[in-house]
Amino acid sequence: MINELIEKIQHAAAHSQTLAMSGSGSKAFYGGELHGITFDVAAHRGIVDYTPTELVLTARSGTPLVEIEQLLSEHNQMLAFEPPHFGPYATLGGCVASGLSGPRRPYSGAVRDFVLGVGMLDGRGQHLKFGGQVMKNVAGYDVSRLMTGSLGTLGVLLDVSLKVLPLPATALSLRFACDQQAAIQRMNSWSRQALPLSATCWENGQLTIRMEGTQRAIQAAHGKLGGELVANDMAFWRDIREQRAAFFLSPLPLWRLSVPSTAAALKPEGPQLIEWGGALRWLYSDSSPGEIRNAAAAAGGQATLFRGGDKRCGVFHPLPSALLAIQRRIKHNFDPHGIFNPCRLFHEF
Amino acid sequence: MNADFLDLLRATLPKHAMLIEPEDLHPYECDGLSAYRQLPLAVCLPETEAQAQQILKLCYRHAVPVVARGAGTGLSGGALPLSHGVILSLARFKQIIAIDAEARTARLQPGVRNLAISEAAAQYGLYYAPDPSSQIACTIGGNVAENSGGVHCLKYGLTVHNLLRLRVITIEGEILEIGNAALDSAGYDLLALLTGSEGMLAVITEVTVKLLAKPERAQVILAAFDDVQKAGQAVGDIISAGIIPAGLEMMDTLAIQAAEDFVHAGYPRDAAAILLCELDGLNEEVSEQMLQLHDILQSSGATSLRTAVDEAERLKFWAGRKAAFPAVGRLSPDYYCMDGTIPRRKLPDVLQRISELSAEYGLRVANVFHAGDGNLHPLILYDANIPGELERTEEFGGKILELCVAAGGTITGEHGVGIEKIDQMCSQFTAPELALFHGIKQAWDETRLLNPGKAVPELHRCAELGAMHVHGGQLKHPELPRF
Ligand SMILES: Cc1cc2nc3c(=O)[nH]c(=O)nc-3n(C[C@H](O)[C@H](O)[C@H](O)COP(=O)(O)OP(=O)(O)OC[C@H]3O[C@@H](n4cnc5c(N)ncnc54)[C@H](O)[C@@H]3O)c2cc1C
Numbered sequence: 001m002i003n004e005l006i007e008k009i010q011h012a013a014a015h016s017q018t019l020a021m022s023g024s025g026s027k028a029f030y031g032g033e034l035h036g037i038t039f040d041v042a043a044h045r046g047i048v049d050y051t052p053t054e055l056v057l058t059a060r061s062g063t064p065l066v067e068i069e070q071l072l073s074e075h076n077q078m079l080a081f082e083p084p085h086f087g088p089y090a091t092l093g094g095c096v097a098s099g100l101s102g103p104r105r106p107y108s109g110a111v112r113d114f115v116l117g118v119g120m121l122d123g124r125g126q127h128l129k130f131g132g133q134v135m136k137n138v139a140g141y142d143v144s145r146l147m148t149g150s151l152g153t154l155g156v157l158l159d160v161s162l163k164v165l166p167l168p169a170t171a172l173s174l175r176f177a178c179d180q181q182a183a184i185q186r187m188n189s190w191s192r193q194a195l196p197l198s199a200t201c202w203e204n205g206q207l208t209i210r211m212e213g214t215q216r217a218i219q220a221a222h223g224k225l226g227g228e229l230v231a232n233d234m235a236f237w238r239d240i241r242e243q244r245a246a247f248f249l250s251p252l253p254l255w256r257l258s259v260p261s262t263a264a265a266l267k268p269e270g271p272q273l274i275e276w277g278g279a280l281r282w283l284y285s286d287s288s289p290g291e292i293r294n295a296a297a298a299a300g301g302q303a304t305l306f307r308g309g310d311k312r313c314g315v316f317h318p319l320p321s322a323l324l325a326i327q328r329r330i331k332h333n334f335d336p337h338g339i340f341n342p343c344r345l346f347h348e349f
Numbered sequence: 350m351n352a353d354f355l356d357l358l359r360a361t362l363p364k365h366a367m368l369i370e371p372e373d374l375h376p377y378e379c380d381g382l383s384a385y386r387q388l389p390l391a392v393c394l395p396e397t398e399a400q401a402q403q404i405l406k407l408c409y410r411h412a413v414p415v416v417a418r419g420a421g422t423g424l425s426g427g428a429l430p431l432s433h434g435v436i437l438s439l440a441r442f443k444q445i446i447a448i449d450a451e452a453r454t455a456r457l458q459p460g461v462r463n464l465a466i467s468e469a470a471a472q473y474g475l476y477y478a479p480d481p482s483s484q485i486a487c488t489i490g491g492n493v494a495e496n497s498g499g500v501h502c503l504k505y506g507l508t509v510h511n512l513l514r515l516r517v518i519t520i521e522g523e524i525l526e527i528g529n530a531a532l533d534s535a536g537y538d539l540l541a542l543l544t545g546s547e548g549m550l551a552v553i554t555e556v557t558v559k560l561l562a563k564p565e566r567a568q569v570i571l572a573a574f575d576d577v578q579k580a581g582q583a584v585g586d587i588i589s590a591g592i593i594p595a596g597l598e599m600m601d602t603l604a605i606q607a608a609e610d611f612v613h614a615g616y617p618r619d620a621a622a623i624l625l626c627e628l629d630g631l632n633e634e635v636s637e638q639m640l641q642l643h644d645i646l647q648s649s650g651a652t653s654l655r656t657a658v659d660e661a662e663r664l665k666f667w668a669g670r671k672a673a674f675p676a677v678g679r680l681s682p683d684y685y686c687m688d689g690t691i692p693r694r695k696l697p698d699v700l701q702r703i704s705e706l707s708a709e710y711g712l713r714v715a716n717v718f719h720a721g722d723g724n725l726h727p728l729i730l731y732d733a734n735i736p737g738e739l740e741r742t743e744e745f746g747g748k749i750l751e752l753c754v755a756a757g758g759t760i761t762g763e764h765g766v767g768i769e770k771i772d773q774m775c776s777q778f779t780a781p782e783l784a785l786f787h788g789i790k791q792a793w794d795e796t797r798l799l800n801p802g803k804a805v806p807e808l809h810r811c812a813e814l815g816a817m818h819v820h821g822g823q824l825k826h827p828e829l830p831r832f
Contacts, residue, residue, distance in 0.1 A: 051694060099538075106532060128779070128782050130782065133757055134690040134757070137762060139759050139778075141789050143785070189451070192451070192453060192474065194565050196630065196634070215637075317535040322523050323525055326539070329791070331537075334785070334788075345536060
């Protein structure tokens with residue numbers, strides 16, 4: 001299997017073809033349009049190694065996320081970054097390449113925080129390994145994290161080792177009626193109080209939070225905060241994570257604004273949903289990209305055109321030229337012939 | 350050329366910001382790995398970012414290598430000077446620029462000491478989680494450059510997990526902002542790439558870190574074992590029970606005794622191993638998990654269990670662990686600290702093999718272990734004044750690292766490669782992997798002036814080592830230049 005992939009890469013390199021990386025295609029909507037010959041890695045699948053006491057799992061990149069999550073839950077463990085699937089067959093490779101994390105991200109960390117090592121093919125068809133299956137590793141540059149979120153532009157992920165965590169003993173979600181500004185203030189001030197928060201979401205006058213930990217701790221925190229208990233909260237958080245909640249049904253372009261958690265309510269017209277303790281703002285708006293990006297930048301953050309809209313404006317927040325130049329040179333180092341997912345990250349490469 | 354260059358350098362800096370006399374250069378001749386020493390051409394101690402930028406531009410124009418330096422506590426020779434190079438010390442960048450309590454972030458100059466961050470954040474009920482044992486001295490810039498860890502990494506992560514933003518200067522003198530005050534930013538994760546890059550890619554002039562709320566309660570338990578294997582097993586048992594301790598550290602007899610004699614932490618001198626296991630969180634959570642932890646440790650065969658009765662005793666238990674290196678240093682004229690990481694389940698085999706090697710080489714070893722994350726610090730005791738002993742120590746150390754790699758681990762968990770483990774990089778990585786590393790460096794520093802010769806070995810060096818393996822079966826050839 002790996003040899004076939006290598007041959008395809010070398011063929012593409014020799015014939016100036018471009019390759020469009022694909023797992024299950026669940027995140028094809030995200031990032032610049034895919035161009036080129038479909039390069040399917042979904043068949044390279046299977047969990048390679050998992051020893052629960054090591055808190056490490058290694059799997060091939062085509063392995064479905066559901067298969068990994070199923071096995072982990074049998075051992076009372078989880079992917080703590082709660083990856084969105086965006087489709088029934090979402091693969092580990094797509095999860096790591098897109099770098100997207102779910103509701104627990106500000107409290108436990110992002111995908112990149114849990115990636116320990118990768119096996120990959122570069123644009124010369126070389127099989128390379130970085131990082132490993134241990135928690136701490138500073139030998140060489142951190143290529144594993146560089147690959148995370150690179151949207152398949154640097155190479156083909158073959159396998160990934162991830163740190164996993166125990167499932168929390170219990171979870172409980174609470175709801176509070178409040179406006180946007182009050183929600184932002186509460187989410188930040190609760191984070192200053194060592195509460196066992198594990199997810200936060202504000203939309204349409206309602207702030208919902210999740211706490212996780214031991215039974216008595218959660219009860220104690222509930223006592224402190226009050227709020228109304230949310231029934232069936234697993235479904236609530238899943239629908240936020242998978243963007244199946246009613247908020248996400250709008251036909252307008254969906255923007256993802258990553259801002260400092262304390263940023264005041266953002267101006268652009270359109271419905272907003274806030275996650276990550278205030279650090280992530282989803283916005284449906286057909287305001288001009290420039291206006292939205294300026295608003296994000298003025299708040300100290302960035303805006304991504306997440307779904308829909310006109311991608312010609314660039315999906316990701318533009319970089320200053322000196323940074324773009326470094327990114328381009330890094331891309332060239334991994335993929336000298338420019339065959340992997342051209343223009344998926346930035347128009348320039 | 351040197352004289353010219355030095356004149357130009359002198360012209361860009363205030364008088365007291367530049368050292369060139371040998372007696373002034375001596376304090377900079379090594380870092381925490383004192384076996385390697387070298388005087389630099391000059392030491393620059395800029396006070397402003399603009400000065401640092403001027404120095405870099407000048408060095409770039411004159412092709413003079415630059416080695417950035419924080420507090421010089423690094424243990425792998427990362428800040429070791431180059432004879433024809435300049436040391437760029439960030440020691441005067443000591444300002445805590447701002448603490449945003451509401452957003453739980455701190456903006457720091459790179460020379461701020463690690464401990465000073467938590468001290469300044471304490472008034473807001475916040476702290477900075479990564480706590481290397483060297484935290485009273487080491488700088489946040491050095492921490493970023495090494496991706497340093499501490500005794501609380503298992504739960505709170507390494508430096509890379511606690512960073513938001515860096516401001517850096519490239520060798521060409523360009524100032525870049527990497528990351529921002531939000532949780533993610535567009536493009537490749539350069540924040541992660543710079544973390545642990547050992548001063549090879551850019552010079553850090555500002556660091557924004559995340560601060561965390563102080564846990565409501567922290568409680569530490571000291572468990573003694575009559576057998577190292579049992580202690581290792583207990584670590585797995587704790588994790589299996591679904592507990593992620595804030596800290597989980599292990600020490601063996603020699604380390605226990607050294608620490609006890611040095612700081613009187615209250616450790617049992619006769620134990621074969623101790624585990625220090627700290628739980629933190631809400632009061633109720635800690636109470637519940639403490640009960641569980643007691644049961645687990647008892648059934649794993651702990652011979653005694655002591656819970657710190659108050660904050661003072663808790664700090665005393667940790668003081669013993671944090672002083673382990675200097676404590677072991679008192680047992681012998683010199684010690685050599687290793688930093689391999691292994692899958693935890695391999696611990697018994699690896700410790701067994703280390704003690705066999707210790708007997709073979711006739712050199713004592715004290716083991717200090719970040720047990721939670723599988724990061725071993727065997728400390729080899731030696732005397733540099735005995736001819737040949739340093740070489741034997743290094744050879745022994747090299748074997749330990751190769752052992753870690755063979756066990757599925759790595760040659761360095763947190764101290765970095767520097768100059769020390771440059772040869773072992775050849776056994777951990779293949780030539781194409783090393784070539785990719787060189788390409789990454791060149792994406793930032795095309796003419797290779799930032800800390801050249803460190804962290805990533807030249808391919809020909811590995812080839813020569815490989816050849817030596819075949820011919821002599823011996824790793825170290827002192828007659829070869831190291832860089
Ligand atoms: C007793 C003792 C205990 C220790 N315990 C631990 C521990 O528990 N965990 C751990 O991880 N480490 C530990 N260390 C190692 C060391 O303290 C860390 O590596 C620390 O982060 C180094 O910081 P420093 O300021 O001393 O950096 P230095 O030693 O001055 O430099 C280290 C490296 O960083 C580069 N550098 C420094 N500043 C900058 C900058 N501003 N920009 C770019 N590059 C820069 C240097 O070029 C060099 O390569 C210990 C060391 C000692 C002596």
